[in-house]
Amino acid sequence: MHWPSFFFLLFGGFACLxxxxxxxxxxxxxxxxxxxxxxxxxxxxxxxxxxxxxxxMQLMIYVGGTMVxxxxxxxxxxxxxxxxxxxxxxxxxxxxxxxxTLLFVLSFTAFHVPAxxxxxxxxxxxxxxxxxxxxxxxxxxxxRVDQLDQPDPRIRQGMSGYLFPFIIxxxxxxxxxxxxxxxxxxxRRST
Amino acid sequence: MDRDxxxxxxxxxxxxxxxLGRSVxxxxxxxxxxxxxxxVGLLLHLVAVSALVFIWMERKIAxxxxxxxxxxxxGGKFGWxxxxxxxxxxxxxxxxxxxxxxxxxxxxxxxxxxxxxxxxFIAIPFAGQDFPFVAQHLNVGVFFVLAVMGIExxxxxxxxxxxxxxxxLFGAMREAAxxxxxxxxxxxxxxxxxxxxxxxxxxxxGDKQQGWFTNWYLLHDPFTFVIFWVYxxxxxASVNRAPFDLAEAESELVAGFHTEYxxxxxxxxxxxxxxxxxxxxxxxxxxxxxxxxGPVPVASLLGLAWENGPVWGYLGNLLGMVxxxxxxxxxxxxxxxxxxxxxxxxxxxxxxxxxxxCTPIAAAMFLGxxxxxxxxxxxxxxxxxxxxxxxxxxxxxxATPRLQKGGNL
Numbered sequence: 001m002h003w004p005s006f007f008f009l010l011f012g013g014f015a016c017l018x019x020x021x022x023x024x025x026x027x028x029x030x031x032x033x034x035x036x037x038x039x040x041x042x043x044x045x046x047x048x049x050x051x052x053x054x055x056x057m058q059l060m061i062y063v064g065g066t067m068v069x070x071x072x073x074x075x076x077x078x079x080x081x082x083x084x085x086x087x088x089x090x091x092x093x094x095x096x097x098x099x100x101t102l103l104f105v106l107s108f109t110a111f112h113v114p115a116x117x118x119x120x121x122x123x124x125x126x127x128x129x130x131x132x133x134x135x136x137x138x139x140x141x142x143x144r145v146d147q148l149d150q151p152d153p154r155i156r157q158g159m160s161g162y163l164f165p166f167i168i169x170x171x172x173x174x175x176x177x178x179x180x181x182x183x184x185x186x187x188r189r190s191t
Numbered sequence: 192m193d194r195d196x197x198x199x200x201x202x203x204x205x206x207x208x209x210x211l212g213r214s215v216x217x218x219x220x221x222x223x224x225x226x227x228x229x230x231v232g233l234l235l236h237l238v239a240v241s242a243l244v245f246i247w248m249e250r251k252i253a254x255x256x257x258x259x260x261x262x263x264x265x266g267g268k269f270g271w272x273x274x275x276x277x278x279x280x281x282x283x284x285x286x287x288x289x290x291x292x293x294x295x296x297x298x299x300x301x302x303x304x305x306x307x308x309x310x311x312f313i314a315i316p317f318a319g320q321d322f323p324f325v326a327q328h329l330n331v332g333v334f335f336v337l338a339v340m341g342i343e344x345x346x347x348x349x350x351x352x353x354x355x356x357x358x359x360l361f362g363a364m365r366e367a368a369x370x371x372x373x374x375x376x377x378x379x380x381x382x383x384x385x386x387x388x389x390x391x392x393x394x395x396x397g398d399k400q401q402g403w404f405t406n407w408y409l410l411h412d413p414f415t416f417v418i419f420w421v422y423x424x425x426x427x428a429s430v431n432r433a434p435f436d437l438a439e440a441e442s443e444l445v446a447g448f449h450t451e452y453x454x455x456x457x458x459x460x461x462x463x464x465x466x467x468x469x470x471x472x473x474x475x476x477x478x479x480x481x482x483x484x485g486p487v488p489v490a491s492l493l494g495l496a497w498e499n500g501p502v503w504g505y506l507g508n509l510l511g512m513v514x515x516x517x518x519x520x521x522x523x524x525x526x527x528x529x530x531x532x533x534x535x536x537x538x539x540x541x542x543x544x545x546x547x548x549c550t551p552i553a554a555a556m557f558l559g560x561x562x563x564x565x566x567x568x569x570x571x572x573x574x575x576x577x578x579x580x581x582x583x584x585x586x587x588x589x590a591t592p593r594l595q596k597g598g599n600l
Contacts, residue, residue, distance in 0.1 A: 003220065003223070027293070029293070029296065029349070029352050029353075030293070030295070030296065033296060033299075033349065036342075036345060040342075052329050052330055052331050052335065053330070053331045053334070055335075056329075056331050056334045056335045056338045057334075057338075059335075059338040059339060059341070059342065060334070060337070060338035060341060063338075063341075063342055063345075064338060064341035064342055064344075064345075065341075065371075131330055131587070132330050132331060133330060133331050133334075133391055
């Protein structure tokens, strides 16, 4: 038995199962709970792939942060406890068509990009941890250490890292934070 | 999981089944399974037994601080079996579920919390050097531990919501607000040792401080000294210990998010709480107090290193583990001491402590420590001493990254 495939199917199966459960559940906190399980199973897939940093990031941001925010929003806005939401069949149908189309496009792409086809590279040595955070940090600073041996200089120029998008996103976040602080600030009475 | 351990287990199995005329290949699945159960079993025992000991310690210390004796009878002297008796009592209690509760979520909430608390231990090393005592050696260990411990708050929210009781819901809300906001200064504090060592690998972080206590990051410079205490405050708050235990304010909220819980489910919440206390204490000990490298490097003075043979190396690791656990238990004792000394804060005071004190202090100390590190990169002990050669040359353990072979990330 090939154990990595077994665990891949296990985590992938859990992720899909709980994603379906999110759609089918009617209680909003249960939905959130299933969503947490689905996202946690996804982070399991990242750990399985050896991308420890991305996996921990998934746990930290999606499972930890987003879930807490979601549950806060849900609980502070619902009028009575255990509100159950019924979706009409029309909405269900629209969602099914949209979701199905997206799924088709994504899986079609995934199976037709040559660089994404399964390779038969040997598994990494599991005893020593991979440097997973360093290359990502270097790429955000503008050095794609994984593209240094790119033979074509024209392509290598285009692989100069993600410093520009990183800065744009940081400024964006700063604006959002300033806006949130402005909205949430205590209103002073002018007496 | 450690492939060496699995392979040696398979080797042992091979010898055993050899008596029956069978053979087990080196990479057989049995060794991997046994190794996995071994690690998880050891960690589970550590969490469960330490919870027993800490609850006894808590009752004893609370008694002494309040001029009482604490438990004295069960188990002969000192009442050292008191927690076991408590556990038996909890086991026989009726498992109540309030009418109108969301049954499924109500039942599953304690286990979510306990799993998150236990999961953090997977990446925490107990000894370092060449063959670290760690269930899964991660390159981003610090980050993983913080991320997994952040999930614990979800069990509190689930428990508070599913109980269908306003006390529980209020308690859960307060606790969630507190834990989530304290993660910000906690993260800022943790970044400082990571910056000094240049790695998020917990094994590497501990080994960077090897040698005498002068190499500890606690005493690296004045800024790290301050930031350790900020870390300790935030860690106490993020595991909901008094004086930050608003969520369980008996006077207003009955018992907070676990008002409706009884018996074994209730005790799972407490196992999770004590497990997290131990986890943050271990993390603090590794990040700031040298981890398994004691105030006096007894192991290396006695020559207990892997260079001198596996038995000596193993003994050295064992000594380091005892050392680390002693430091962690000391930090837990301080948490207990603080709990029975300071009165409980109000919710506004809790948030003021976080946003107006801990976060700015942590940010300023981070800047200070970064400047200090720039100015005096190889000095330790408040810049008075030169860092030892071995510490400076220690490189982050890593396999040859896949990217050097030309593959994509």
